[in-house]
Amino acid sequence: xxxxxxxxxxxxxxxxxxxxxxxxxxxxxxxxxxxxxxxxxxxxxxxxxxxxxxxxxxxxxxxxxxxxxxxxxxxxxxxxxxxxxxxxxxxxxxxxxxxxxxxxxxxxxxxxxxxxxxxxxxxxxxxxxxxxxxxxxxxxxxxxxxxxxxxxxxxxxxxxxxxxxxxxxxxxxxxxxxxxxxxxxxxxxxxxxxxxxxxxxxxxxxxxxxxxxxxxxxxxxxxxxxxxxxxxxxxxxxxxxxxxxxxxxxxxxxxxxxxxxxxxxxxxxxxxxxxxxxxxxxxxxxxxxxxxxxxxxxxxxxxxxxxxxxxxxxxxxxxxxxxxxxxxxxxxxxxxxxxxxxxxxxxxxxxxxxxxxxxxxxxxxxxxxxxxxxxxxxxxxxxxxxxxxxxxxxxxxxxxxx
Numbered sequence: 142x143x144x145x146x147x148x149x150x151x152x153x154x155x156x157x158x159x160x161x162x163x164x165x166x167x168x169x170x171x172x173x174x175x176x177x178x179x180x181x182x183x184x185x186x187x188x189x190x191x192x193x194x195x196x197x198x199x200x201x202x203x204x205x206x207x208x209x210x211x212x213x214x215x216x217x218x219x220x221x222x223x224x225x226x227x228x229x230x231x232x233x234x235x236x237x238x239x240x241x242x243x244x245x246x247x248x249x250x251x252x253x254x255x256x257x258x259x260x261x262x263x264x265x266x267x268x269x270x271x272x273x274x275x276x277x278x279x280x281x282x283x284x285x286x287x288x289x290x291x292x293x294x295x296x297x298x299x300x301x302x303x304x305x306x307x308x309x310x311x312x313x314x315x316x317x318x319x320x321x322x323x324x325x326x327x328x329x330x331x332x333x334x335x336x337x338x339x340x341x342x343x344x345x346x347x348x349x350x351x352x353x354x355x356x357x358x359x360x361x362x363x364x365x366x367x368x369x370x371x372x373x374x375x376x377x378x379x380x381x382x383x384x385x386x387x388x389x390x391x392x393x394x395x396x397x398x399x400x401x402x403x404x405x406x407x408x409x410x411x412x413x414x415x416x417x418x419x420x421x422x423x424x425x426x427x428x429x430x431x432x433x434x435x436x437x438x439x440x441x442x443x444x445x446x447x448x449x450x451x452x453x454x455x456x457x458x459x460x461x462x463x464x465x466x467x468x469x470x471x472x473x474x475x476x477x478x479x480x481x482x483x484x485x486x487x488x489x490x491x492x493x494x495x496x497x498x499x500x501x502x503x504x505x506x507x508x509x510x511x512x513x514x515x516x517x518x519x520x521x522x523x524x525x526x527x528x529x530x531x532x533x534x535x536x537x538x539x540x541x542x543x
Contacts, residue, residue, distance in 0.1 A: 150280055153276075153279050153280065154276060154279075154280070159180070159181075159505060159506075159509050161490075162180065162490075162493050162494065162497070162503065162505070162506060163180065165494055165497050165498065166178065166180065166497055166503045169497060169498070169501070174501060175501060176497060176501050176502070176503050177501060177502045177503070177524055177528050177529075177531060177532040177535070178503045178523070178524065179502065179503060179504050179505075179520040179521045179522075179523065179524060179532070180503040180504055180505050180521065181505070181521060181523070182328075182390070182474055182475065182521045182523070183395055183521070183523060184389070184390055184393045184395055184445075184474070184523060185523050185524070185525075186393050187393060188392055188393045188394045188397070188434075189392065189393070189434075189441040191433065191437060191438075192392065192394070192430050192431075192433055192434045192437075193430070195426075195429060195430040195433045196426050196427060196429070196430040197426075199425070199426035199429045199430065200426040205424075205425040205426050205429075206425075207425075208421040208422075209421055209422035209423060209424065209425045209428065210421075210422050211413070211416040211417045211419075211420050211421055211422040212241045212242060212413045212416060212417070212422070213240070213241060213242025213243075213401070213422060213423075213428060214242075214422075214425065214428050214429070214432075215236060215237075216428075216429070216432050217242050217401075217428045217429075217431055217432045217435075218236035218237070218240040218241070218242060218401075219236045220431075220432045220435040220436045221234075221236065221240045221242070221401045221403060221435065222234040222235070222236045222239070222240055222403070223435070223436065224435045225371070225373065225403065228360075228371075229370075229371045229373060229374055230374075231371065231373045231374065233379065234373070234403055238406045238409070238410075239379070239403050239404060239405075239406060239409055240401060240402075240403045240409065241401065241402050241403075241409050241412050241413050241416070242399070242400075242401050242422070242423065242428065242431075243385070243399075243400045243401055243402055243412075243416075244398045244399070244400070244420070244423055245387055245389065245398040245399065245400045246356065246358050246385040246386060246387040246389075246400035246401075246402070247273055247387075247400075248398070248400070249385055249400055249401070249402045249412065250273065250274075250277060250354070250356065250385055250402075251273065251277045251280075252412055252415050252416055252419065253354070253383065253402060253408065253411070253412045253415075254277040254278055254281050254283075254354075255277075255281055255415060256411040256412055256414065256415040257320075257352075257408060257411050258278060258281040258282065258283050258319075258320070259282070259283075260281075260282030260283075261282065261283070261284065261316065262278075262281075262282075262283045262284070262316075262319045262320065263283065263284045263285075263286060263314050263316055263317065263318045263319055263320075264278040264283050264284070264285055264286070264318070264319065264320040264321070264322065265285075265286045265287070265288075265307065265310055265311075265314075265318050265320070265321045265322065266278070266285055266286075266287055266322045267287065267288060267289070267290040267303070267322075267323070268287040268288065268289055268290065268510075268511035268512055268513045268514075269290065269329055269330060269507065269510035269511035269512075269513050269514035269517075270287075270290075270322070270324065270328075270329075270510060270511055271324065271328040271329065271356075271510065272509065272510065274322050274324060274356070275287075275511075278320070278322075283320075286310050286314055286318065287511065287512075288306040288307070288309075288310055289306070289513045290303070290327065290330060290332060290513070291303065291306075292330060292332040294468045295468065295469065295471070296330065296331050296332045296333060296468065296469075296470045296471065296472075296477070297332070297333060297334075298325070298327075298332045298333065298334045298338065300334060300335065300337070300338050300341070303338075304341060304342075304345070307321070307345070308345075311345075311349050311351075317349075317350070317351075318349070318351050319351055319352065320351060320352050320353075320354060321342070321346070321351055321352075321353050321354070322354050322356070323342065323353065323354070323355050323356070323372075324355070324356040324357075324358075325338075325355075325357065325369070326357075326359040326360070326362070326363070326369060326470075326472035326473040327473070328356075328358065328359065328473065328475065329475060329477055329505070329507065329510045329514065329517075329519040330477045330517075331470035331471075331472055331473045331475055331476070331477050332470075332477075333363075333367060333369070333471060333472050334370065335370065336370040336374055336375070338370075339355075339370060339371075339372040339374065339375040339378065340375040340376065342372070342375070343372065343375040343376070343377050343378045343380075343381060343382065344377075346381040346382070347377060347380065347381060351381075352381055352382065352383075352405070352408065353372065353378075353381055353382040353383075354382070354383055354384075354385075355371075355372040355382060355383070355384040355385070356384070356385050357369060357371060357384060357385070357386055358385065358386060358387045358389070358390065358400075359390060359472060359473040359474065360386060361390070361391040361442050361445075361446065362390060362391070362445070362446055362449055362472060362473055362474050363446070363471060363472045364446070364449075364450045364453065364470075364471050364472065365471045367471040367472055369472065371384060372384050372404075373403075373404070378404070379404060379405060379406075380405065381405065382404050382405060383402055383403065383404030383405055383408045383409060383412075384402065384403055384404055385400060385401070385402045386400060386401055387399070387400035387401075388400065388431055388434055388435075390445070390474055391442045391445065392434045392441060392442065392445075393441075393445065394431070394434070397427055397430075397431070398423065398427075399423065399427060399428075399431045449474050449522050451526065452522040452524075452525075452526060452529060453469070453470070453476065453522060455526045455529050455530065456476060456520065456522065456529050456533075457469055457476070459529060459530045459532075459533035460478075460533050460536065462533060462537070463533040463534070463536045463537035463540065464481065464537060464540055465478070465481045465533075465536060465540065467479070474521060474522050474523070475519050475520060475521055475522065476519070476520040476522065477507075477517055477519055477520075478504075478517060478518055478519075478520055479516055479517050480492050480516055480517065480518060481540060483540065483543050484540065484543055485516055488506075488508065488515055489506035489507040489508045489509075489514065489515050489516065489517060489518055490506045490508050490515075492506070492518065493505070493506040493518055495539070496518075496536070496539065499539045499542070500532070500535040500536045500538070500539040501535055502532045502535055502536060504518040504519065504520050505518060505519040505520075505521070506518055507519065
């Protein structure tokens, strides 16, 4: 009898928490039930028409159907650097040295980690976190150190506490910490930081000799006057940091899989090199259309921000009327909602299951993002206002039944 071969790397991955909730949701839908779905950050609606037009126009040219450049065509890398110049007044990025186009920020992040991490390296990832932020390191043989991400009721990171906990981790870690992951506006918590945060982090990285990987996937989606800072506004960041962004949310291009990573020449060089072995880049017309998105009019981004802002306000008001009071975030397309006190004993997993089966509402259980997420669920602002209000009515009935 053939003995099964063990896949040791796969054994390091836990069961995907969200898959279990998704299966319950899909089972209900197959039975004909209408599930109001807030579970995944998958933008509703299509990309702006001028971007689609550029894609279809470019796709008509025979020459654009061959292999492309794995690091991204030059005009896209130039548009990436110009985006930083316009948005952040960062003018030192060289498209040949400091920028790499990626198939979404997730692919770029995983490939970067594969390229730069050695077995036994130590990475710090605050908890809770978007799962791949941890498991990319784990799959590459690294050790993960975590500490709780502390933030206020208005979702501002307690920066002094952050650096106190980080310094403690740095002092106690043997071997020394080699990488620190930060992600603001934060997924899942929506927490935000000030520009000073990044200067403190860069200064600490130079002192303690570690690299920083910054993810600003939700940088554009901010409310109430808040502006997302970039790590490259901090003096000396180019020496120790890289940063990723995606067009998925800002331009409704999630399925297009377009993102980028910029920063330290050595780290970006490693990413480019591994990508040259693993892929031939995105379909060229997608890259051309992405160039137009970054360089073109940004009215669509403002429109998407207004949509999420309205949905946030409608959800907070209607859910409060349903006896679920939730604190207001000032960034991202999510709501990080503490489970109502009367249901908190269930934990986020069971609460999420019951919301599907009894309230016909799907959310993401906080435990899927880490130990410190279990009193919360993440709600994606991907349903329209009418559906949000209906969800609140359903939830109100459910909470009364407890």
